[in-house]
Every structure is written in C-alpha cells, then in structure tokens.
Amino acid sequence: MAQAQLPVSGEFSAAGGHHPTAWKWYDYFTFNVDHKLIGIQYLVFSFVFYLVGGLMAVVMRTELYTPDADVIDPNLYNALLTNHGTIMIFGWVVPAAIGGFGNFLVPLMIGARDMAFPRLNALAFWLLPPAGLLLVGSFFFGGAQAGWTSYPPLSLITANTAQSMWCLSIILAGTSSILGSVNFIVTMVKMRVPSMPWDKMPLFCWAMMATSILALLSTPVLAIGLILLLFDINFGTSFFKPDAGGNVIIYQHLFWFYSHPAVYLMILPIFGIMSEVIPVHARKPIFGYKAIVGSSMVICFIGLFVWVHHMFTSGTPPWMRMFFTISTLIVAVPTGVKIFSWTATLWGGKIRYTSAMLFAIGLLIMFVVGGLSGVTLGTAPVDIHMHDTYYVVAHFHYVLFGGSVFGLYAGIYHWFPKMTGRMLNEPLGKVHFILTLIGANLTFLPMHVLGTQGMPRRVAMYDPQFTQINQICTIGAFILAFSVIPFLVNVIWSWGWGEKASGNPWRALTLEWTTDSPPMIENWHRLPVLTHGPYDYGLAGHAPSETTPSHV
Amino acid sequence: MKQLPASIWTLTVGILVTLIALWAGNQNLFFPEQASVQAPLVDHFFNLMFMIAVALFLLVAGTIIFFAVQYRQRPGDEGDGVPLEGDFSLEAYWTLIPAVIVIVLGVYSVQVFTEMGGFAAGGGGGNHLLMSHGHQPHQPMPAQLVSDDGAEPAPAFKAEYGLGGSERPDVTVTVTGMQYAWIFNYPEGITAGELHIPVNKSVQLNIKATDVIHSFWVPQFRLKQDAIPGHDTELRFTATKVGDYPVVCAELCGGYHGAMRTRVYVHTQEEYDRWLAENQFAQHPDLSKAVAVHATE
Ligand code: HEM
Ligand SMILES: [Cu+2]
Ligand SMILES: [Cu+2]
Numbered sequence: 001m002a003q004a005q006l007p008v009s010g011e012f013s014a015a016g017g018h019h020p021t022a023w024k025w026y027d028y029f030t031f032n033v034d035h036k037l038i039g040i041q042y043l044v045f046s047f048v049f050y051l052v053g054g055l056m057a058v059v060m061r062t063e064l065y066t067p068d069a070d071v072i073d074p075n076l077y078n079a080l081l082t083n084h085g086t087i088m089i090f091g092w093v094v095p096a097a098i099g100g101f102g103n104f105l106v107p108l109m110i111g112a113r114d115m116a117f118p119r120l121n122a123l124a125f126w127l128l129p130p131a132g133l134l135l136v137g138s139f140f141f142g143g144a145q146a147g148w149t150s151y152p153p154l155s156l157i158t159a160n161t162a163q164s165m166w167c168l169s170i171i172l173a174g175t176s177s178i179l180g181s182v183n184f185i186v187t188m189v190k191m192r193v194p195s196m197p198w199d200k201m202p203l204f205c206w207a208m209m210a211t212s213i214l215a216l217l218s219t220p221v222l223a224i225g226l227i228l229l230l231f232d233i234n235f236g237t238s239f240f241k242p243d244a245g246g247n248v249i250i251y252q253h254l255f256w257f258y259s260h261p262a263v264y265l266m267i268l269p270i271f272g273i274m275s276e277v278i279p280v281h282a283r284k285p286i287f288g289y290k291a292i293v294g295s296s297m298v299i300c301f302i303g304l305f306v307w308v309h310h311m312f313t314s315g316t317p318p319w320m321r322m323f324f325t326i327s328t329l330i331v332a333v334p335t336g337v338k339i340f341s342w343t344a345t346l347w348g349g350k351i352r353y354t355s356a357m358l359f360a361i362g363l364l365i366m367f368v369v370g371g372l373s374g375v376t377l378g379t380a381p382v383d384i385h386m387h388d389t390y391y392v393v394a395h396f397h398y399v400l401f402g403g404s405v406f407g408l409y410a411g412i413y414h415w416f417p418k419m420t421g422r423m424l425n426e427p428l429g430k431v432h433f434i435l436t437l438i439g440a441n442l443t444f445l446p447m448h449v450l451g452t453q454g455m456p457r458r459v460a461m462y463d464p465q466f467t468q469i470n471q472i473c474t475i476g477a478f479i480l481a482f483s484v485i486p487f488l489v490n491v492i493w494s495w496g497w498g499e500k501a502s503g504n505p506w507r508a509l510t511l512e513w514t515t516d517s518p519p520m521i522e523n524w525h526r527l528p529v530l531t532h533g534p535y536d537y538g539l540a541g542h543a544p545s546e547t548t549p550s551h552v
Numbered sequence: 553m554k555q556l557p558a559s560i561w562t563l564t565v566g567i568l569v570t571l572i573a574l575w576a577g578n579q580n581l582f583f584p585e586q587a588s589v590q591a592p593l594v595d596h597f598f599n600l601m602f603m604i605a606v607a608l609f610l611l612v613a614g615t616i617i618f619f620a621v622q623y624r625q626r627p628g629d630e631g632d633g634v635p636l637e638g639d640f641s642l643e644a645y646w647t648l649i650p651a652v653i654v655i656v657l658g659v660y661s662v663q664v665f666t667e668m669g670g671f672a673a674g675g676g677g678g679n680h681l682l683m684s685h686g687h688q689p690h691q692p693m694p695a696q697l698v699s700d701d702g703a704e705p706a707p708a709f710k711a712e713y714g715l716g717g718s719e720r721p722d723v724t725v726t727v728t729g730m731q732y733a734w735i736f737n738y739p740e741g742i743t744a745g746e747l748h749i750p751v752n753k754s755v756q757l758n759i760k761a762t763d764v765i766h767s768f769w770v771p772q773f774r775l776k777q778d779a780i781p782g783h784d785t786e787l788r789f790t791a792t793k794v795g796d797y798p799v800v801c802a803e804l805c806g807g808y809h810g811a812m813r814t815r816v817y818v819h820t821q822e823e824y825d826r827w828l829a830e831n832q833f834a835q836h837p838d839l840s841k842a843v844a845v846h847a848t849e
Contacts, residue, residue: 074807147804153781154764154805242782248765249783282623284633291643313767313802314778315713315785318671322662329654333647339612340646346619348634353624361620365613372605375654379661381668382598384715385774388767388802452582454771456802459810463798538632 022521031126033118034521038125039104040419042095043412045125049091049132054481056084061443061477064470069460077460079143079162083135086148086166089266090173091132093404097269098215099125099180101411102208104419106184108512109202111193111530113522116186120179127176134169138162147458149255152229152240152248160233167230174219174226177265181212181219193511195530202510202534203292207272210296211265217304218261225254249315256307264303266400268296270407271338274360277414278342280508281357282349285535288341295334302331312383321380328378335371339364354506355429359410362437366402370395373448388458391451397444409436409487416494417501421517424498428490435483442476510534569610577603587793587818588773590668590715595774597664604653669788672716709758711786714777721756721788723749729759729766729779731805732812742831747816750824751794757787767803770816776802791818 023037032038060080063071072080103121107114115121138144138159144166146155155163188205229251231237238244240251271292279286286292308316308324316324342364351357373395377383386392409432416424446469451457455466462470504513512519514528532539577599586592623633665671709726725747726737736744749755759768761779768787769776777787801812819827 069810074810078804078807078809145807151765151804157764158806242780247782248780282633283625283631285635285637287636288638288643291638291647313776314765315780315783317713318665321670322665325661325665326655326658329658330651332654333651336650337643337647341643343612343616343619344636344639344642346616346623348636349619349623350625350629350631350633351620351623361616364616368609368612372609375657376598376601376605379597379601379657379664380670381594381661381664382601384668384776385594385598385771387776388769388804449582453584454798454800456769456800456810458804460807461810463813535637536635538635 031122033122035103035107035115038121039100041125042099046092046096049087053084053087056080058481061474065474067462067464067467074460078145082144082147093266096408106205106208109205109510111511111528112191115183117183121183124176124179127172131169131172134165138165152251156232164233167226171223171226174223177215178219181215184208184212193527200533203275204272206293207268207296210300211268214261214300215265218258221254222258225251252311256310260307261303266404270404273407273411277356277360277410278345279535280506281352281354282346283537284345284349285537287344291337292341295337298334309378312380313387325380332375356410356413358433359406363406366398370398389451390447390455390457393457394444394447401440417505418517420495421501422494422498423501424494425490428486432486439476439480439483443473446472569607573603573607576606584771587791589790591774593664593667669715669717672718709784711784714786715788716786717788722753724756727757727759729761731763732808734814740828740832741836746814748827749791750821751791751818754790759785764805765803766801766805769800769802770797772797778803794818
C-alpha cells in the first residue's frame with residue numbers, strides 16, 4: 001500500500017544514537033511509539049475507512065434513485081446507514097482530525113520530541129483496528145441496523161449480535177479517544193519549548209486543547225450509555241426496556257450528552273487546521289488570535305449544554321425545549337466569531353491559490369450554510385417540523401462534509417510535504433477541489449428542500465413525489481465518489497515519485513517547518529528556539545526562507 | 553469604478569442584499585401547504601430566520617469571495633500581506649450583533665412555541681379525555697358500552713410530553729404506533745388505519761407506541777411528536793383545510809420504516825359525522841340502534 005513508498009533516507013543522523021535514522025515501511029504496521037508515525041497510521045487507517053464509508057453511501061444513494069426499495073434489502077439499507085454514519089464519525093473524521101493531525105502536529109508545533117506518553121499514544125491507536133474489524137465483521141451477523149444513534153428499544157430487538165459488536169466497537173474507539181485526550185493535554189501543558197508562552201502557541205494546538213477537554217468530559221457518558229445497552233442486550237438487564245420498567249429517554253440523554261459535543265470534536269480540530277492554513281497561504285497574521293482561542297473555549301463550554309436540541313420532538317418537557325433552544329442559538333455566536341476572523345485574515349493578504357487554500361476557502365462558505373441551517377434547527381418550533389427529515393441530513397453534511405472533510409483535505413494538502421517529504425501535484429489537487437465542491441453541493445443542497453417538503457430521513461423507500469430531487473442528489477453523490485480518484489492518484493503517485501519537498505515549502509512560521517521534511521526521529525537535532533510568533537507574516541525581520549536548517 | 557466613494561458601494565450592496573433577503577423571506581419557499589393553525593406560525597418564524605440567513609450568507613460569502621479575488625497574489629509578488637493582527641471594535645461588533653440576533657430569535661421562538669401550545673404539554677388537557685367527545689355530550693359513552701360488553705377497559709392515559717391544551721378538545725383520538733402501521737382509536741369505539749378529523753375543530757391525539765419509538769408527523773400540519781414505548785405523548789392542533797395529507801413515521805423503526813405511511817383525512821363536520829356513524833355501524837352493529845337514533849335526530 002501507500003505507506004510502502006515512504007522514502008527511506010539515511011541522511012539524517014539521529015540524536016540518540018541507538019535509534020534507527022528513519023522508519024522503514026514495515027514499522028508502520030507495528031506498535032511504534034513515534035508520534036509522527038502514529039499520526040500517519042491514524043491518517044491512512046482513517047482514510048481507508050473513509051473509502052469504505054463512502055462506498056456504503058454510494059450504495060444507499062443508488063437505492064434512493066428510485067422511490068421503491070428495489071436495489072437492496074431494506075434491512076441491509078439500514079445496516080449500511082448505521083455503519084456509514086458510525087464509520088464516518090468514529091472511523092474517519094475523529095481519528096483523522098484528532099489522532100492523525102493532532103499526533104503528527106502537536107509535538108512538532110510546540111517544539112517537543114514526542115508526546116508526553118508515547119506508549120499510551122500507540123495503545124490508543126491500536127485500539128482502533130479491532131474497533132474497525134468489529135464494525136466490518138458485524139456485517140456477517142446482519143450489521144447493526146438501529147442508526148448511529150442506536151436508540152432503544154429498536155437497538156435491543158434488531159440484530160443482537162451485530163448490535164453488540166457495534167457497542168463494543170464504539171466503546172473501544174471512545175477509550176482510544178479518552179487516552180488520546182489525556183496525552184494531548186499533558187503534552188501541551190508540560191512539553192512546550194521553554195521559549196513558547198501560552199499566547200504564542202499555534203491555534204491548532206489550542207483547538208486540540210479544547211477538543212481534548214471536551215472529549216474527556218463527554219466520552220465517558222457515551223461509554224456508560226453503551227455499556228448499559230450492551231447489558232440490556234446480552235445480560236437480561238432492563239435499563240432501557242419500557243415493558244420491564246426501563247426508560248428509553250434516559251438513553252437519549254446519555255447518548256446526546258456525548259454526541260452533541262462529538263460534533264465539536266469533529267469540527268474544533270478542523271477550525272485549528274483553518275487557523276494554520278489560511279494565514280500561511282494568505283501571507284497574513286491571523287486576525288484575532290485571542291478571539292479564536294477564546295471562542296474555542298466558549299464553544300467547548302456551551303457545547304456541553306445544548307444536547308437536548310436533538311430531542312425536541314422526543315420526551316422533552318416544555319421548559320427544557322426552551323432552555324435548549326436558547327443555549328443552542330448562543331453557540332452560533334462564537335462559531336461566527338471564527339468565521340469572521342478567518343474572513344478578515346483574507347483582507348489585505350496576498351493569497352496563494354494552492355489546493356490547501358482552495359479547500360480552506362471552500363470550507364468557509366460551505367460551513368456558513370451549515371451554521372445557518374443549524375440555527376434554524378436549534379429553535380424548537382421549526383425543529384418540530386424539520387427533525388428527522390432530510391433537512392437535518394442536509395445540515396449536518398454541510399458542517400461535516402463541507403466543514404470537516406474539506407478541512408481534512410486542506411490539512412492534507414498543506415502538511416503532506418512535511419509528512420512525506422514530497423509535494424502533492426497541484427493541478428490534480430485543483431481538479432479534486434472543483435469536483436468535490438460541485439459534488440457536495442449537488443448532493444446536499446437539494447436535501448434541504450426534500451426535508452422541508454416532507455421526506456423523512458433514514459428511509460429506504462419514499463413517496464414518489466420526491467423522486468426528481470433524489471435523483472439530483474444521487475448524481476451529486478456519484479460525482480463525489482468520482483472526485484476521490486484524482487486525490488488517490490495524487491497521493492499514491494506523489495508519495496512515491498513526487499517532487500521532493502524542502503523543509504519549509506510554504507515559507508510558514510510555525511515550528512513544524514523548522515525541521516526537515518519528513519522530520520527526523522525525535523524531530524530536531526537541537527530543539528528550536530522561538531524568535532517570533534506563529535503568525536508574524538509581514539512583520540519586519542520574520543521573512544522565513546524556504547530552507548530553514550534544522551540545526552541552527 | 554475606483555472613483556465611486558466606498559459609501560455608495562456599501563449602500564448599493566446593502567440595498568441589494570436587503571431586497572434579495574426580503575424577497576426570499578416572503579416566498580414560503582419549499583414548504584408544503586399549510587393545513588393547521590400551527591403551520592403559519594412555524595412558517596412565519598422559519599421565513600424570518602431564512603431572511604436573516606440569506607442576508608448573512610450573501611454578506612459573508614460575498615465578502616469572502618470579494619477578498620479572495622481582490623487580495624490574490626499578483627504575478628511576481630512574493631511579499632507578505634498587511635500585518636494586521638486584530639481590531640477590537642470590529643471584533644466587538646461581530647460578537648455583539650449576532651448575539652443580539654440570536655437572543656431576539658430565542659425570545660421570539662419562546663413566543664411561537666407558546667402559541668403552538670408547547671407550554672400546555674402534559675398539562676392534563678388530554679389526560680382525562682379518553683372517553684370524551686365534546687361536541688356531542690349527550691351521546692352515550694360508547695367506550696363504556698364496549699367495556700360493558702366485556703372488552704378491556706381503556707388504560708389510563710397520562711401525556712408527559714408534546715403539544716397540549718388546557719381546554720377540552722372537540723375530538724380525541726388515541727394513536728398507536730407499531731412496526732409498521734399507525735392505528736387510530738376513537739372513543740366511539742372505532743378503530744381505523746387512517747386518521748379522520750373534522751376541520752376547524754380542536755383535536756387531541758394521545759400518542760403511544762407498542763414496540764419501538766415511532767414519530768407521528770404530518771408535514772402539512774408542521775407537527776411531529778415521537779411515539780415512545782413507556783411514555784405517553786400528545787399533540788393538540790386544529791386542522792384548517794379540508795383535504796387529505798400524509799402521516800409519516802419520522803423515527804427510524806426498522807427495515808420498513810420508510811413504508812410506515814398513512815393519511816389523515818380532514819373532513820367537514822357533516823362528512824366527519826357521517827364517517828363516524830358509518831364506521832360505528834360497521835364495527836359495532838350491536839350499537840347500531842343508539843347510533844341510528846342520533847343519526848336521525
Ligand atoms: C452553528 C452551529 C450549529 C447549530 C446551531 C447546530 C444545530 C443542530 C441541531 C439543532 C441539530 C438537531 C436537528 C434535529 O435532529 O432535529 C443538529 C444536528 C446535527 N448537527 Fe448541528 N449544529 C451546529 C453545528 C454543527 C457542527 C459544527 C457539526 C459537526 C461538524 C454538526 C453536526 C450535526 C450532526 C451530525 C447532526 C445530526 C445528528 C443526528 O441526528 O444524527 N452541527 N445540529
Ligand atoms: Cu447537536
Ligand atoms: Cu415507525
């Protein structure tokens with residue numbers, strides 16, 4: 001596979017002596033403790049799962065080309081639906097953004113040689129392959145079919161074995177995420193180079209800080225919910241069995257107490273990527289550093305108190321519907337602050353239209369759509385109509401595809417040279433961007449209309465009045481599927497044979513660019529000393545050159 | 553172009569954005585027809601938000617695209633941009649203005665929600681009414697007759713959540729969701745697969761589920777309420793337009809969830825009474841005498 005082509009170069013001399021100079025391809029399949037290698041493990045692993053989840057989506061969209069359930073069995077449709085959602089969240093966005101970019105970048109950005117607990121770090125990664133296998137394996141038992149939310153009682157009475165495997169898989173992924181979070185927090189608190197005060201820490205690291213705190217506070221609650229579910233299915237307990245005195249609403253609270261914050265777990269690291277990519281390619285200091293840090297923290301806090309907006313039509317008393325309407329609306333404010341800050345960063349810049357920058361600007365616009373539809377959903381009166389319709393599907397794909405996936409692509413185009421020592425091909429990157437932009441809007445924009453008009457979500461068959469719009473969505477999905485090809489070709493080809501990258505091809509100012517590409521094991525011969533802020537573009541004396549030697 | 557002062561540009565853009573937003577907010581784009589008293593409330597509120605959203609989108613996306621074009625790298629220019637790191641008053645504006653907007657929307661949504669009957673949920677309006685049917689108080693109680701015949705007495709219903717009302721509804725129907733059908737039970741002893749209600753009369757739906765969670769949704773009414781095993785829920789509304797509309801299950805309930813659809817028939821009062829009479833006769837011939845008396849009255 002792709003990792004095999006990683007250039008193995010012996011020209012660095014390792015700091016510690018007993019270390020090898022660079023990792024061999026097979027090291028990527030082992031329990032290795034280097035944060036960079038782990039980061040790449042996460043990224044490649046999650047991308048494979050992205051392809052699997054994407055394939056499931058294509059099958060579902062094919063089914064929805066016609067109103068009747070005529071392509072696949074409706075139970076299989078539900079299994080695909082459930083695993084598509086689960087894989088995209090727990091197998092792609094979370095591990096890629098947090099595990100992948102977080103692990104690769106945080107130590108490099110703060111001038112550390114590794115994470116605080118390297119073994120824990122490797123362990124956190126290696127919890128994921130079994131989690132993935134459990135999900136894939138569950139298809140031999142029919143696949144979990146109760147949606148990624150797995151509400152009981154449906155999840156208690158459908159495909160018990162597969163549902164249990166699903167629970168175990170998520171519990172593993174959650175454990176991995178908790179371990180990772182502890183590691184990030186300790187690393188950032190303890191291991192910054194002495195010359196880096198908190199207010200000179202790159203914004204990506206701040207985003208990882210907010211993400212980790214949120215993950216630590218919310219993930220255990222999900223784990224509790226799923227363990228109880230697992231007990232109900234397998235050990236005869238009745239926490240969520242209504243006919244035996246159980247309460248199905250409690251599950252929804254436990255689930256959403258985690259899963260609303262989870263949407264921020266999936267977007268805060270992406271916001272961090274945005275704050276790195278935009279200044280570099282616009283050649284501008286980030287606008288409003290403190291506001292961006294502050295808004296991450298505010299999102300992280302308020303984000304813990306909005307979960308009931310997923311339950312407006314469920315078992316929710318009136319005062320709660322109103323309380324959570326207002327808290328939800330308030331989250332839009334710090335989110336807006338970030339959007340406006342990035343927009344202002346563009347002002348007066350000298351914008352380089354690299355593929356990374358294109359995806360970042362595309363994200364800005366897509367995310368505005370998703371944020372605005374989120375506000376409409378956040379109010380109980382409108383949500384009573386829109387809940388569980390295609391309008392919601394449109395909303396979360398604008399934030400998750402237009403936001404998280406665009407951001408992951410921006411990050412890959414930006415840091416690929418650092419990770420592999422090779423440049424990606426820019427023209428192919430632009431083709432990829434255009435196809436993705438068209439495909440995403442064609443697929444998801446019409447869904448707003450579907451939902452408003454009356455099409456519920458999670459259905460394998462629908463009223464024939466919705467046929468036309470569904471066909472547009474399906475064509476969009478095919479374009480999206482196709483858009484991955486230029487990207488895959490680009491990554492595989494460039495990794496093996498692409499143009500060699502210098503240490504700092506974008507002339508960026510954060511510390512990861514002060515070492516070679518790819519960085520040596522343990523990152524630097526001698527740790528860098530901070531002489532300027534992370535975003536001091538255009539400020540006298542900080543014109544970075546393309547090749548910053550790593551041993552100054 | 554350069555000669556025009558910035559204020560004129562700002563003004564033109566402002567007027568354009570306002571016009572487009574006003575237009576978009578007044579179209580009731582994409583909504584199905586309005587067939588309940590709640591529908592115009594929801595639509596009006598949505599359209600207000602849609603108007604604001606269109607304006608914001610045009611402004612933000614327009615600014616992004618304008619900056620992206622205006623501040624592109626010019627050939628041969630390898631320099632950096634303006635080293636601007638922030639601007640307190642600008643940041644205060646774009647924090648405070650959205651904050652005011654969302655707070656106003658929040659307050660407004662409380663009001664809309666109240667008008668929709670949201671705060672009357674679980675208030676007891678529907679709880680003692682399983683056997684009542686306000687518009688014909690002199691009629692014998694068929695549900696009691698049924699239980700006199702040895703059928704099971706109706707279980708007590710205690711709505712906890714939903715949209716309710718404190719006054720007696722004109723019609724009360726018990727709605728039961730099950731994989732994959734909706735069953736409608738009338739206090740007159742009628743059981744039906746579709747919902748029949750009179751127009752312009754207040755209707756109380758007492759909603760339950762027997763197996764998994766379902767969700768009762770009529771897009772034309774803009775109303776949705778989950779049917780939850782173990783928790784009784786309710787919906788109180790008044791249909792405003794004669795016609796028939798889809799009833800859709802909106803909560804994933806299994807493989808055939810998408811096929812769990814039926815219809816609601818909104819009748820004129822006379823049609824409704826006729827429907828009641830016919831079905832009472834068909835389902836309970838033994839009651840035909842009582843019904844016949846009333847039908848000829
Ligand atoms: C402006 C900020 C946002 C607001 C006000 C908002 C509001 C909402 C609301 C009210 C719902 C529930 C809709 C329903 O089920 O009836 C929802 C669903 C959802 N949102 Fe957002 N949202 C925002 C941002 C985001 C972000 C940043 C993400 C992820 C990156 C996200 C992902 C989702 C997902 C995945 C769902 C669907 C969950 C499900 O039912 O399966 N949202 N959002
Ligand atoms: Cu949420
Ligand atoms: Cu159903």
